[in-house]
Amino acid sequence: MKDNTSSTISNxxxxxKMERFIAARRDSSSTESELSFEEFEVSLSQITHxxxxxxxxxxxxxxxxGVPEIFVEGKVFRKCLENEKKKYMxxxxxxxxxxxxxxxxxxxxxxxxxxxxxxxxxxxxTPVMARQISYMMGNMTSAETSKLFxxxxxxxxxxxxxxxxxxxxxxxxxxxxxxxxxxxxxxxTVPAEAAVLAxxxxxxxxxxxxxxxxxxxxxxxxxxxNLSKQYSGPAGYKEVGCxxxxxxxxxxxxxxxxxxxxxxxxGRAPEYKKQTLTxxxxxxxxxxxxxxxxxxxxxxxxxxEENWRYFDxxxxxxxxxxxxxxxxxxxxxxxxxxxxxxxxxxxxxxxEKLKVILKDQGDGVETVIEQLTSIExxxxxxxxxxxxxxxxxELKYFKNQKDRMRYVDYQKRGLPIGSGVIEATCKxxxxxxxxxxxxxxxxxxxxxxxxxxxxQSSRWQRAWTLLSECYRYDVMCVRxxxxxxxxxxxxxxS
Numbered sequence: 001m002k003d004n005t006s007s008t009i010s011n012x013x014x015x016x017k018m019e020r021f022i023a024a025r026r027d028s029s030s031t032e033s034e035l036s037f038e039e040f041e042v043s044l045s046q047i048t049h050x051x052x053x054x055x056x057x058x059x060x061x062x063x064x065x066g067v068p069e070i071f072v073e074g075k076v077f078r079k080c081l082e083n084e085k086k087k088y089m090x091x092x093x094x095x096x097x098x099x100x101x102x103x104x105x106x107x108x109x110x111x112x113x114x115x116x117x118x119x120x121x122x123x124x125x126t127p128v129m130a131r132q133i134s135y136m137m138g139n140m141t142s143a144e145t146s147k148l149f150x151x152x153x154x155x156x157x158x159x160x161x162x163x164x165x166x167x168x169x170x171x172x173x174x175x176x177x178x179x180x181x182x183x184x185x186x187x188x189t190v191p192a193e194a195a196v197l198a199x200x201x202x203x204x205x206x207x208x209x210x211x212x213x214x215x216x217x218x219x220x221x222x223x224x225x226n227l228s229k230q231y232s233g234p235a236g237y238k239e240v241g242c243x244x245x246x247x248x249x250x251x252x253x254x255x256x257x258x259x260x261x262x263x264x265x266x267g268r269a270p271e272y273k274k275q276t277l278t279x280x281x282x283x284x285x286x287x288x289x290x291x292x293x294x295x296x297x298x299x300x301x302x303x304x305e306e307n308w309r310y311f312d313x314x315x316x317x318x319x320x321x322x323x324x325x326x327x328x329x330x331x332x333x334x335x336x337x338x339x340x341x342x343x344x345x346x347x348x349x350x351x352e353k354l355k356v357i358l359k360d361q362g363d364g365v366e367t368v369i370e371q372l373t374s375i376e377x378x379x380x381x382x383x384x385x386x387x388x389x390x391x392x393x394e395l396k397y398f399k400n401q402k403d404r405m406r407y408v409d410y411q412k413r414g415l416p417i418g419s420g421v422i423e424a425t426c427k428x429x430x431x432x433x434x435x436x437x438x439x440x441x442x443x444x445x446x447x448x449x450x451x452x453x454x455x456q457s458s459r460w461q462r463a464w465t466l467l468s469e470c471y472r473y474d475v476m477c478v479r480x481x482x483x484x485x486x487x488x489x490x491x492x493x494s
Contacts, residue, residue: 014051052092065113069478077102119472138451170447196248200422208238238270241277251414267449302327324419335394365405
């Protein structure tokens with residue numbers, strides 16, 4: 001192991017530079033004394049970072065190993081390269097440290113004990129730097145993240161490096177996802193005042209490069225066949241799945257809405273039938289109900305068929321199933337548009353009346369269906385076939401969903417009737433980050449969704465603790481005693 005006793009704090013060059021800077025600032029004849037406070041603050045920050053980097057370089061060097069052989073993860077490695085200089089990115093700027101490399105017996109990829117013991121991420125980033133970049137990337141683009149370090153007066157990573165890091169983190173997370181999520185749940189408690197457990201599922205279309213290629217291929221095929229009806233739809237978009245598990249307290253407010261206590265949010269890249277997302281929701285619900293089986297389980301979503309196929313599973317057999325009141329109102333509004341037209345005052349008035357009936361009248365949904373049925377009979381004599389078909393589709397929606405629209409009963413029981421939580425999740429988790437101007441995604445979107453999900457679920461700090469442990473390994477020395485081999489824990493260099 002390296003001897004770093006000469007690199008003591010007392011003789012670091014940065015401290016001497018800091019002493020000279022402070023002394024010059026106090027000397028009225030020095031040019032340093034003429035600095036504005038802003039210039040002084042910038043200069044002080046630069047020197048402080050230099051001191052940090054010197055200390056970090058000396059400390060990181062202590063994690064290196066210099067013995068002939070080491071033992072890591074059940075394998076023996078032999079030294080193959082000595083005292084190679086390597087740059088690492090830290091939260092205060094880059095540092096250069098000498099390191100040794102070891103190759104497994106029989107050949108193969110070499111490893112660096114220093115990086116394994118210190119938990120270096122991606123062979124370049126110290127744990128704190130990796131965490132900071134990952135956190136920023138959850139909220140900003142790679143170019144913005146790189147620029148932010150410049151604004152903080154730190155020599156940070158390039159835009160391309162910022163883009164790569166979340167993908168590396170995501171690989172680790174996905175490999176250990178189920179164990180990590182179980183660990184996070186085990187560290188959490190259910191608030192004593194919780195009375196309702198609500199689960200919601202939805203999706204949002206985001207620009208996707210694979211989707212763009214598929215759309216282009218379909219357009220080309222249609223052109224070759226000279227089809228009069230060209231391929232249409234949201235070309236180049238695929239659906240990101242979003243799910244929420246929310247705990248509500250007992251109804252206390254005058255508007256009958258129960259207070260929201262906590263929400264766990266999940267986001268998954270496009271996948272077949274939202275398989276991973278629904279597994280996450282199942283696990284989350286199961287974990288909570290295992291300790292609080294007294295909670296009222298509610299499944300709330302819009303009228304999309306695939307959502308209710310999921311909630312019709314046996315796991316939700318005892319759940320109260322509710323169609324989001326906001327979506328029901330949207331369908332009611334569209335029915336009135338088909339009946340009276342977009343600008344009709346009478347149509348708007350009829351909508352407002354039926355909306356109140358649906359929410360506050362005991363037989364609200366039956367009354368709404370009766371009213372819409374009566375209107376449909378009036379439309380039969382109209383010439384506009386499309387309006388009649390559109391109106392009929394809205395009437396059919398209410399008939400299909402009526403058992404999930406008992407809003408008076410839900411409110412009396414203190415249950416939520418709106419899916420605002422999942423709607424907000426689709427917007428803040430996916431739309432705000434993945435649908436910015438000019439964006440198109442491929443393999444990087446899950447990394448961003450994972451980071452944002454953890455951040456918005458107040459799990460980021462604990463999740464990073466789990467992640468960072470994946471990059472740290474025990475390194476054992478191999479000492480030969482005749483034909484015997486002894487393994488011993490490597491200590492940090494003094």
